[in-house]
Structures are given as C-alpha cells and as structure tokens.
Amino acid sequence: MHTSELSFPETFSRFLNFGYLDSLQGLLSAVAPGAVSGKNAERISRLHAGLATKPGGTPLRLNIPVYDHGYGPVEKIGQAVKTFESHLAGAYVHGSFATGDHTAYSDFDGLLIVKDETVSDPVRLAQLSEKTRGTLKLMLEIDPLQHHGWFALSEKNLSGYPEQYLPVEVLKYAQSLLPEKGLQLSLTVCSLPRSGEHFRIFVRHLARRLPQLSSAKNLYTIKAVLSQFMLLPALYVESRDGKGIYKRESFASAKKDFSGQEWKIMDEVSAIRFGWKQEYARLPRRLFSGSGFIGNEWRKRFGVKAPESLMQLLTPSFCERMGELSERMLEKSESAGHERNS
Numbered sequence: 001m002h003t004s005e006l007s008f009p010e011t012f013s014r015f016l017n018f019g020y021l022d023s024l025q026g027l028l029s030a031v032a033p034g035a036v037s038g039k040n041a042e043r044i045s046r047l048h049a050g051l052a053t054k055p056g057g058t059p060l061r062l063n064i065p066v067y068d069h070g071y072g073p074v075e076k077i078g079q080a081v082k083t084f085e086s087h088l089a090g091a092y093v094h095g096s097f098a099t100g101d102h103t104a105y106s107d108f109d110g111l112l113i114v115k116d117e118t119v120s121d122p123v124r125l126a127q128l129s130e131k132t133r134g135t136l137k138l139m140l141e142i143d144p145l146q147h148h149g150w151f152a153l154s155e156k157n158l159s160g161y162p163e164q165y166l167p168v169e170v171l172k173y174a175q176s177l178l179p180e181k182g183l184q185l186s187l188t189v190c191s192l193p194r195s196g197e198h199f200r201i202f203v204r205h206l207a208r209r210l211p212q213l214s215s216a217k218n219l220y221t222i223k224a225v226l227s228q229f230m231l232l233p234a235l236y237v238e239s240r241d242g243k244g245i246y247k248r249e250s251f252a253s254a255k256k257d258f259s260g261q262e263w264k265i266m267d268e269v270s271a272i273r274f275g276w277k278q279e280y281a282r283l284p285r286r287l288f289s290g291s292g293f294i295g296n297e298w299r300k301r302f303g304v305k306a307p308e309s310l311m312q313l314l315t316p317s318f319c320e321r322m323g324e325l326s327e328r329m330l331e332k333s334e335s336a337g338h339e340r341n342s
Helices: 008-018 023-029 031-050 073-083 122-142 156-160 197-213 219-229 232-241 247-257 260-274 282-287 293-301 317-339
Strands: 058-063 088-094 109-114 149-153 184-187
Touching: 008 031, 008 122, 008 149, 023 031, 023 260, 023 293, 031 122, 073 088, 073 122, 149 156, 156 184, 184 282, 197 219, 197 317, 219 260, 219 293, 232 247, 232 260, 247 260, 260 317, 293 317
Parallel strands: 109 149
Antiparallel strands: 058 184, 088 109
C-alpha cells in the first residue's frame, strides 16, 4: 500500500519503527538514516498538525495495570522504553504477552502513545524514532519472524480514538510497561464505519498472498500469511457488528455464522499456531535479527527455511480452502451490509 493511502497512525507507526516510509527511503536509510528520519519527522509533524478532532464519540476511561507476568524479554523491552519515556504519555504490551497465554508462535504486540509536544517538534520526533527503532531488536529476540513493530498513536488520536486501527477491546487486556505513567487512559471512541470496505480490502490483499503459501521457502513469509488469515475472524466480527473485538474471542463469535465444514480450515490453521515448535539455531537467529532495512529485507526474502513437515501441510488444496473461507466471510459481511442498508 502506498504511504499516501495509509492513515495517520499507520504512517506514524511505520516512521517510529523504521524511520523510512517506503523502499526507496529504506535503501537511503542504510547509508544516511538520520537524513531520512529527519525529513520524515517533518512530514509526520505536518500531518499531525492537520488532524481534525472528530465530533461525537463515546467517552471511555480505562484503568490499566502494570505488566506483572515476569517474562524477561518483555521486561527488557520495558527497560528500554524507560529511556525515552519523557516523550510518551503511555507504553503498553497487549495481546498474548499481556494476558500471559503466549505460545511459541507469539510475537510482541505493543502500543506507544506519544505526547503531542513531541509529535509537533520534528527534532524531538526524530530523536524518538532513533530510540524506538532500537527496540525492534529486542522484539526480534522474542520472535525473529516478527513482521510488525510498535503500534503508535499521539495524544490527539485519543480524542477520536481510531477503533479500526487498534480495537479498544485490545486495550482492556493491555498492561503498562511504565509503572508510573499511562495507568489511566481516557479516550473518546468513535463508531466504526459499517460499509465493510476495510474488510473487503483486507480479504483482497490476503487473496493475493495465499498462492505464495504452498511454494514459500521461508518461515517469515509463511507466518505472515497464516497470521493474516487468523485475523479474519476479528475483522469479520468488526464488520458485522460495527465494533471491535478481542482477537481471542473473535473465533467463537465468527464461527457461529459458518458451517462446520466451512470453518474447518480455520481450526486447522489455528492448530498450526498452537503446535508451532520451530527452534532457531544460534547462527540463523543472529543472521535474521537485524532491524534496519537490509535486515528486514533479508528476513522477507531468505529467512529461516520452513521444515518439511510444515510444507507437507501447506498444499495447494489447503491454501484454496483458506481462500474459500475468506471469500465466504466477505460474502456474508457484504450480505449483512446490504440488509442493514435496505
């Protein structure tokens, strides 16, 4: 997706995670990271200044506990965040590492809420980006196949909380990485548009990626596509109900709309997630832990070779069934939309 098509939070998070916003900038960042980051910081500040406060919405106040699961790699990320907490209104871990039910498949999910005064100052914003980029290496220590970085919002975003970017239900299960900041979070949550366009775009993007799965050579590509497929229930329910849902709860909610045969492929993909036992040798793990543009491209193009036992599952027929359920979910979503509008 072109950067001009991204929402502010998507552009903002890409900047904080990488400093660059597209592949050409990525190449330039390999030799002049400061120059690329500085120019993009100015762009982000301008975009932020132009954000309009959305009228209406539902006020919500969340009390968020401090992270307490004692998992060393997450605590290490928390220690790194403290070095730039002067720029932050809050920093959170969400997903399975927040609820304590992570598996070998799990990657790190985190949210940074950046102070408006930092986002409005390109110099301070570029300094923050340098710090946040450094934390990606710590995420890759948890999962070298991690395919995203921090979610990111500004304080201004909270007055018209972008539910489609990160459902507020996710924050209800989050934990704070900072023990004395962001423990109470005040939001104004706007209703989700129920046109289904967001879900349609997601399904079409997945459809383009599914043919790659049965011939994929590395685990990075395989995990990225499987993870995208397992987001379908949450996005389907979001489109159906007009509000977000916690990913773990979305499977049961979506499943009731489909026959057992239709849903069987989702259960089979979920079984791959729960049975994920890939061990990384020390050398490959070190090779694929770079967080800059070159490291990211290396992981995507080469990555860790997929084990034969996994490739035997990911047959063309398996991938076709994934596509069939995706299309069926889109059909039901659009049918529900037509009924609401009639």
